[in-house]
Amino acid sequence: MGKPTGFMEYLRELPSDREPLERLKDWDEFHLHLPEEKLRTQGARCMDCGIPFCHTGKLVSGMACGCPVNNLIPEFNDLVYRGLWKQAYDRLSRTNNFPEFTGRVCPAPCEGSCTLGASEPAVTIKNIEVSIIERAWDEGWVTPTLPQVRTGKKVAVVGSGPAGLSAAEQLNKAGHQVTVFERAPLPGGLLMYGIPNMKLDKQNIVMRRIRLMEQEQIAFVCNTSIGGADYPVEKLKSEFDAVVMATGATLPRDLNIEGRSLQGIRFAMDFLTANTKAVLEKGSKFISAQGKDVIIIGGGDTGTDCVATSLRHGCNSVTQLEIMPRSPDTRADDNRWPEWPKTHKVDYGQEEAAAKFGADPRVFLTTATKFEGDAEGKVKAVHTVQVKWEKNAQGQFVPTPVPGTEEVRPASLVLLAMGFLGPEQELPAALGLERDGRSNIKADYGRYATNIPGVFAAGDCRRGQSLVVWAFNEGRGAARECDRFLMGDTELP
Structure with missing residues (x-):
């Protein structure tokens, strides 16, 4: 490194965010930026550690x-x-x-495994x-890259979320003609509709x-559902030499307790998607x-996004129920570096709620037991109880x-943000794809090949609900194996 002692001389510094009460007035991104001099100082903190873990991309204790x-x-x-x-x-x-996507919405497992972060x-x-990618866009370094030769092979990518986009870009680099199908009005999948505008x-x-x-x-090709009247699976098979399934895990986990059918109880992703469209x-x-x-x-990222969105609407109050206990402020003895640090974090939504209402909206070790309605069939209360594990x-x-x-x-609006069970099953069934015990499309990690020759699966529809950055990993990997299938060999990484 150019500054071997930088990690001893400089403290960690992040750019400020826009003030919580100010950013609640709009849907603009809330992160600000550091000047170049400070960014260079932060780069100097990388400590030439010899065996860096930040770039390893492994699963340890089930976490990145x-x-x-x-x-x-x-x-x-x-x-x-x-x-x-x-x-x-x-x-x-x-x-x-x-x-530009991972730099905004990835939870940064790299930082959790940073050698300097051990102490x-x-x-x-x-x-x-x-900061690197935004500098590149500003300077005009990010330009279209066209393959020198087209292979004559046509590949369909079903789903334009993180896995689909990365697969499409890599397959295009290999020279194949790529068509990405998306059932929503605009491409991007989760990146477009599942993540609020103020984050991305x-x-x-x-x-x-x-x-x-x-x-x-x-x-x-948007506004197109594969497997229905829009585009039958037979047409997909006949018009393309290979298919990459990247449909995500969009089947939400429900909470079937008394009163579930009352009006005003909605899935979080329906709430967030409709808001982004608006x-x-x-x-x-x-x-x-x-x-x-x-x-x-639900206490995850989706729940946090619901908190922030509700605040921007002008809600009267917001409470976030979390069935798990509050994480410790520092790593527990059984959560050693370089594992992902399971420590207490205050995300942007909780910060905004505290600024608006005076307290973090999360209630830990608590679950709902019943939804209560009024005479018109609308939800008016949630019955809860504390739990112990x-x-x-x-x-x-x-x-x-x-x-x-x-x-x-x-409660006059209840949002269920408890994660996802797996991919929707109609299209995999129509294609004759095998599923694993969790209803995901069955395809080995690293190979991504399904039981149907020429059909590959990547991202959440294969691995289950996971991080955006893992979807990018799998999209690249599926593109590599798809290229190998089409050409007999591949030069894709």
Whole structure:
């Protein structure tokens, strides 16, 4: 490294965010940016650790350890420190098709496995990454890349989310003619509709990349559902030499307790998707939280996005129920580096709720037991109880209600944000694809081939609900194996 002692001399520093109460007035991105001098200082903190774990991309204790797309992190940190931004972009783009996305929405497992992070605050890898790609866009370094030769092979990618986009870009680089099918009005899948605009700007960031991919001659066919009247599976099989399934895991987990059929109980992704459509298309209908007491059941990123969206609507109150206990402030003894640190975090939605209402909206170790309605069949309250986690007869930890902790909470909008069960099953069934025990499309990691020759699966529809960056990893991998199938060999990484 250019500054071997940088990690001892400089403290971790991130750019400020827009003030919480100010950013609640709009749907614009809330992260600000550091000046170049400070970014170079942060790059100097990368400590030339000899055996870096930040780029390993492994699963440790079931969680991501290091960067799943294997970004060459120590190299681009060093180049940023030296002020060699173009070279830093070249390094970053070797492994990551879309660093403007991961630099915004990835939870940064790289930082959780940073060697410096074992004893000090980790290097600001994620912020450096997004700064590199935004500098590249500003300088005009990000340009369409067309293959020198077309192979004459046609590939269909079903789904335009993270896995589909990365597969499409890699297959196009290999010279194949790629068509991406998307049932929504705009491409991007989760990136377009599942993540709120204040975390990932749709027109300025997502569509900027889509337009570039179109200039690279990748075709996007939207408002088209494969397997139905729009586009029968027989047509898909006859018109394309190979297919990559990247449909995501969009079947939400439900909560079938008393009162579930009441009006005003909605799945979180329906709430978020409709809201994003309304931001993009003025006048589009959406599920409003304005003036309502909102209860969100689920403590993950989707739940946080529901908190932030409800606040921007002007909700009367917001509560987020989390069945798990509050994480410790520092790593527990059984959660050692380089595992992902399971520590307490305050995300942007909770920060905004605290600024608006004076407290973090999360209630831990609590679950809903009943939905109560009014005379018109609309939800008016959620009955909850505190739980403790105990082993059952099979030795499994399960939540057990704590007597005497029952509570009735007012609610006029309930959002279910409890994760996803797997992909929707109609299309895999129509194609004759085998599923695994969790209903995901069956295809081995690293090979991505399904039981139907020429059909590959990548991302959440294969691995189940996971991180965006793992979807990018799998899209690249499926493209490699699809290219090998078509050509007998491959030069894709």
